[in-house]
Amino acid sequence: MNKTYLIFKHEFLHTIKRISWIIMTLIVPVIALLGIGIIALVTTLSEPPEDVIQVIGYVDEVGIFENQTTQGYTRLVPFASKEDANQALVRKDVTEYIIIPSDYTSSGIIQRYTLEKELITPPTTASMIKSFLTGNLLKDKVPPDIVTLIVSPLNLEVTRVSEKGDIALEQSNFGNLIIPGVFSLLLGLALMFGATSLISGLGEEKESRLIEVLFSSVSIRQLLISKVLALGTAGLLQVLVWLISAPLLLNLASSSFGGFMSNIQIPGNFLILGIVYFILGYLLFAVLSIGIGAISSNAREGGELSMFYTLTSFAPLWLSSLYIAFPNSSIWVVLTIFPITAPVQTMLRLGGSDIHLWQIITSIGVLVLSIIGGLFLSIKIFRMNMLMHGKRPGFAEIIHSLKNA
Amino acid sequence: MTAVAVHHLYKSYAGKTAVKDLTFSVDPGEILGLIGPNGAGKSSTIKIILDFMKPDSGEVKIFGHPMNEACKNQIGYLPEERGLYKKLTAIDLILYLASLKGMDKVTAEKKANVLLQRTGMLESKKMKNKEMSKGMGQIIQFIVTIIHDPKLIILDEPFSGLDPVNTEIIRNIIGNLRDEGKAIILSTHQMNKVEELCDRVLMINQGQAVLYGDLKETRARFSKNSVQVNVEGEIGDLPGVIDKKFNKGSVELVLAPDTTPQIILDQLRDHGIAINRFEITTPSLNEIFLNIAGGNHE
Known part of the structure; x- marks a missing residue:
């Protein structure tokens, strides 16, 4: 052989x-x-269940944030002072709280307090807070449907076209x-x-x-x-x-x-x-x-x-x-x-x-x-x-x- | 036809001469002992014969031809160190390497079993090589070397790691192979094995042949004019004896150049000395080796 x-x-x-x-x-x-x-499971499980109301406390030192307190399954509850909000957090009446300082309109900085150890703020929570803030800032200035667009202006639907101008067989997708x-x-x-x-x-x-x-x-x-x-x-x-x-x-x-x-x-x-x-x-x-x-x-x-x-x-x-x-x-x-x-x-x-x-x-x-x-x-x-x-x-x-x- | 013919071989590397003007041959039906001190050039010579490396100049012919693929099936080589696939069993290794020598599996298996039986390794044939002792591995490698019935066998330290029983077995097998007409090159530091087995000897030192020829003639050439005697009582002074060396009950009588061993034997008899042993001294190969290699180092 x-x-x-x-x-x-x-x-x-x-x-x-x-x-x-x-x-x-x-x-x-x-x-x-x-x-x-x-990865997909962890991402899904990290989000709070949709049928459970998440309560976020807030202290409004500016004095204009009183509306839009219900954002999907998140409810924002006002507190008079940081100490009150902190005690509520410790008692777990709230999952976290934010401080909207008096200079917020010039600095843009919000302080967030939570019991959880995190690498970044969960995107869903950040989105709810952003929606709350934007809704209140634009209250009475723009219609509510426009506020929604301002919060999330971009929802791209991408279609790939072939070099002949037709819809391509293979579409772009992160998957x-x-x-x-x-x-x-x-x-x-x-x-x-x-x-x-x-x-x-x-x-x-x-x-x-x-x-x-x-x-x-x-x-x-x-x-x-x-x-x-x-x-x-x-x-x-x-x-x-x-x-x-x-x-x-x-x-x-x-x-x-x-x-x-x-x-x-x-x-x-x-x-x-x-x-x-x-x-x-x-x-x-x-x-x-x-x-x-x-x-x-x-x-x-x-x-x-x-x-x-x-x-x-x-x-x-x-x-x-x-x-x-x-x-x-x-x-x-x-x-x-x-x-x-x-x-x-x-x-x-x-x-x-x-x-x-x-x-x-x-x-x-x-x-x-x-x-x-x-x-x-x-x-x-x-x-x-x-x-x-x-x-x-x-x-x-x-x-x-x-x-x- | 000469099995191996080496003519005026030269090889150097890294500025050092490994082989210098080496010429020798090996015929079928003989064992050539290849000896020399460490670093003499023995391994380099073997590697050139096997075409592992090319010489700088000179010629090597195997069965009358330069080394080619057909020749390789006719050669068995046992390197100095144990070369085994650790995770293979003994029998699998033997069969694989036998197949590379052109043997079919059935024949190889039959022959392997015969050789394993002869060397007392039959019961260990399913043992993995990593589980074997050095001696067992050496025997397996020896079997690999000869299983395909090569015409030329090159053995580098074949007795390494073997107990006296297995040494004797291997020694007998080598002798049988020679009697079957194989050409064998035996490289070893065990001078007693060279004396027992080899027909001719080639000693290399610093890349050059310093001794080459029939073993008996070589020993005779280096023999001193002396006799070893073991007698009852004192020898006394004998004419023609210029020196006496006592060694474990025997005496070596060094004779004058014009004095023959026969004269001394007659003198001992005439003096009525009872002789237990009388032997003409022939130097061992080890003594010759030390004489040549040690002298060249000074």
Whole structure:
């Protein structure tokens, strides 16, 4: 039987039997979707129940805030002094109270007192207070329906139009970013774990001299290409499991978490490009890991050196808030083409903005060339340095090995 | 056909000469002992033979050809350190590495069981390698080295970590392999094993061959003109004996250049000295090694 296939089979089975691979493939996607659902649940549960009247106390030092004291399910109750309001808070007659100081009309500052420990004022509470204040400030100056508009002037309904002027098939929706965002996170993690695993395996083989036994049986090219292909195939299997399970999990989640999950859409070209970028990402990281494995003195050092590209691959996720705010900036095009960030960045962009075909083609082309060129260089470096363990070659030695291998 | 032919090999790295003008060969049906002090160039020589690295100049031929993929199936290599996949069982490791040598699974399994039985490891074949002692791991690796019936076998410290019983087993197997016509390179620091097993010896020091040839002839070449005797009573002064060295009940009589061991034997008999033992002194390989390697270090 072909030796490349034998090594490929051994490495592939070794990869998919790893606990980290199993966890990443089967459990992490479930956790990721659970996380989304939990966020939605927490948000929902943090809001006070709609059928329970929330009482907020207030002390009006200006003297004009006496109307509009019922705001939805919130009732505002006046107190003569701060001390009275504070005692009511302590007795839990009110959930919180505000002080409208005498200089409010010039300063705009309201003091809020609550027993709860919060990071920010709950948006619903802030909205009720704002509505109360605005209603009283504009009382008798504008009609009540206009006051409502002043409080919330903007309720955008966005419709995406195609370049031909028709209504586009795929509409913009924050939910479109969910699956690509989760997928890109999983991709980044999978690449990191895969790279670490490959480096660890190579380091173990070098340290135990097993690499010499292997090279007495097969060529360096056979061994390294087999490892790269095995990792890529494991990556393909992983992405297929995720892609097949994503709609099933979303359906399950929708029934558990209500309509929120049903808003999540999977972008049309996501499936094919997801598979392509996943495989190319795995292959690129495998090639880089071989090079790192070649120059590392041991597995641990290899893991540390690999942080350079594994952490860099997460850059699109670190910058995701910027991406959400400015999805069409040209920096994302650069990150789409730069090979280390291309897989994760492209996945993100698929959900949030248009990617021109030339960018996809260029990105894939650069990735493929990087993989081929990287494999060639890594094999050369590996050949010269595979027997060196306990000592890392210097930069000059690496250049020498590239010239002479 | 010569199994290994090395001609004028040179290799240096990082400014240091590892191998310098090395020439030797190994034929089928013989064991070449490869010895030398630490850092002499033995490992570098083995790695060049196995094509792990290219020499700066010189030529290596395996069965008449430069190393190629077809040759690799004919070579068995046991590195100095234990190279095992920790999480694999012994039998799985053997079968995997045997498959890389072109063996089919059925044949490999049969042969593996025979070798495991012979080395007393059959009951441990399902044990994971990380659970094995050093000696057990060494035996498994030895089995991996020979399971595919290679024509050329390179063994680097094959007795490392083995108890006396297993050492004897491995020693016998190596001897049998030689008798079957295998070409074997045995690199070890255990000089007694080289003396027991090897037909020829190559000693490398500072990258150069300092000793190369038939083992018996080499020992004879370095022999001193002396005899070891064990007698009843005192020997006294004997003509032709220029020095006496006492060692644990025996005496080494160093002879003058014109005095033969036969003359001394006759003298002892003539003096009526009861002789328990009379042996012509031949230096051990260890003594020769120390003589050469130690001398070059001064």
